[in-house]
Amino acid sequence: MRWGEIIRRLVLIPPTLFGVAVIVFVLLRVVPGDPIAMMIPPGATPADIDRLRAFYGLDQPIPQQFVTWLGQALSGNFGRSISLHQRxxxxxxxxxxxxxxxxxxxxxxxxxxxxxxxxxxxxxxxxxxxxxxxxxxxxxxxxxxxxxxxxxxxxxxxxxxxxxxxxxxxxxxxxxxxxxxxxxxxxxxxxxxxxxxxxxxxxxxxxxxxxxxxxxxxxxxxxxxxxxxxxxxxxxxxxxxxxxxxxxxxxxxxxxxxxxxxxxxxxxxxxxxxxxxxxxxxxxxxxxxxxxxxxxxxxxxxxxxxxxxxxxxxxxxxxxxxxxxxxxxxxxxxx
Missing domain, CATH: 1.10.3720.10 (MetI-like)
Incomplete structure (x- = not known):
């Protein structure tokens, strides 16, 4: 493998990861299932649910969610786990x-x-x-x-x-x-x-x-x-x-x-x-x-x-x- 081939493979890494991120991000949000509904306690009000959606950015359109997430990911912040409440x-x-x-x-x-x-x-x-x-x-x-x-x-x-x-x-x-x-x-x-x-x-x-x-x-x-x-x-x-x-x-x-x-x-x-x-x-x-x-x-x-x-x-x-x-x-x- 020549140096040119190595450089070409390294250059292709960011676009590959970007493609994976796009596919996964979109599929997760179009597949039926609401993560907020699985974590809300009994007796939660609609206002509580809306606040949780806004906290995790799920109240925004999918393209806007992705742009927000991508900007954070490029700075090393991949978001906060919904179930474990940690980064x-x-x-x-x-x-x-x-x-x-x-x-x-x-x-x-x-x-x-x-x-x-x-x-x-x-x-x-x-x-x-x-x-x-x-x-x-x-x-x-x-x-x-x-x-x-x-x-x-x-x-x-x-x-x-x-x-x-x-x-x-x-x-x-x-x-x-x-x-x-x-x-x-x-x-x-x-x-x-x-x-x-x-x-x-x-x-x-x-x-x-x-x-x-x-x-x-x-x-x-x-x-x-x-x-x-x-x-x-x-x-x-x-x-x-x-x-x-x-x-x-x-x-x-x-x-x-x-x-x-x-x-x-x-x-x-x-x-x-x-x-x-x-x-x-x-x-x-x-x-x-x-x-x-x-x-x-x-x-x-x-x-x-x-x-x-x-x-x-x-x-x-x-x-x-x-x-x-x-x-x-x-x-x-x-x-």
């Missing part, structure tokens, strides 16, 4: 690290499982045992992440209660962190007891997100390894007396990694989107769980802020993946 920016900023840490842990687990399954599968290529690996990958891939969440919840939360099934950390643990990145900060500051407690709470939702992703990585990488193993450079290495494991790791794997990163990296955005349901199932305190509450309560400002946050994350991930592929592939780096 949207502060709410998202407090919950986003939890989702990012969960997605990062799920990605690490998926990469380890996917690479291991792919290497075992290609090592067993042409044997009957290869069908066992392919069948296991197919099963993992056929079950979506939210269903894996329910399976893991019943298995390790009810039948074999080894791991906690709700929350981010035990309430009795004194956190006292300076940021919302609890896991990263606990590891950096040497609070391994807190990190262990966090990992116990994160393990089941991270596994639910990682299992389908690991199967996809395994299938893509195994196919790439099989194709690369038939190339001339692999045959030359075999003729020079290198063992098959050495050829796979030293010659074949680096070349097979490029299409795997390109295709599998895009799926990270789907993994991030999957946190919405998985966090809800495990009552995990991230932005995915918050998004469902915001939709239920018709919290327009919070929904807009969360969707823009997801959109910005997707754009940043896609750009980062393209950069990684460029660094791995010399043809793109020097082309």
């Amino acid at each position: 949207v920016f502060e709410l998202v900023l407090a919950r986003l690290p939890a989702t990012l840490e969960l997605a990062l842990l799920a990605t690490l687990i998926a990469v380890v499982l996917g690479v291991f399954a792919a290497l075992i599968g290609v090592q067993l290529r042409g044997r009957r045992a290869e069908w066992i690996v392919d069948g296991g990958v197919g099963v993992l891939l056929a079950i979506p992440d939210f269903l894996w969440a329910l399976i893991l919840l019943l298995l390790f939360g009810v039948l074999i209660p080894w791991l906690p099934i709700s929350g981010r950390i035990d309430p009795q643990i004194d956190i006292g962190f300076h940021s919302s990145f609890y896991l990263i900060e606990s590891l950096l500051t040497g609070r391994f007891d807190v990190a262990n407690a966090l990992l116990h709470h994160m393990m089941l939702p991270a596994l639910a997100l990682a299992l389908p992703f690991s199967a996809l990585l395994a299938r893509i990488l195994k196919t790439s390894l099989a194709e690369a193993e038939d190339q001339d450079y692999a045959q030359i290495a075999r003729a020079r007396g290198f063992s098959r494991p050495e050829i796979l790791l030293r010659e074949v794997f680096p070349n097979a990694l490029i299409p795997t990163v390109a295709l599998g990296g895009v799926q990270i955005t789907l993994l991030l989107g999957g946190t919405v349901l998985v966090e809800r199932i495990f009552s995990y305190e991230g932005i995915g769980n918050m998004a469902i509450d915001a939709v239920i309560n018709r919290d327009f400002p919070l929904i807009q802020g969360l969707i823009l946050t997801f959109a910005a994350l997707f754009i940043a991930l896609n750009l980062a993946i393209d950069l990684v592929v460029t660094l791995l592939d010399p043809r793109l780096r020097h082309g």
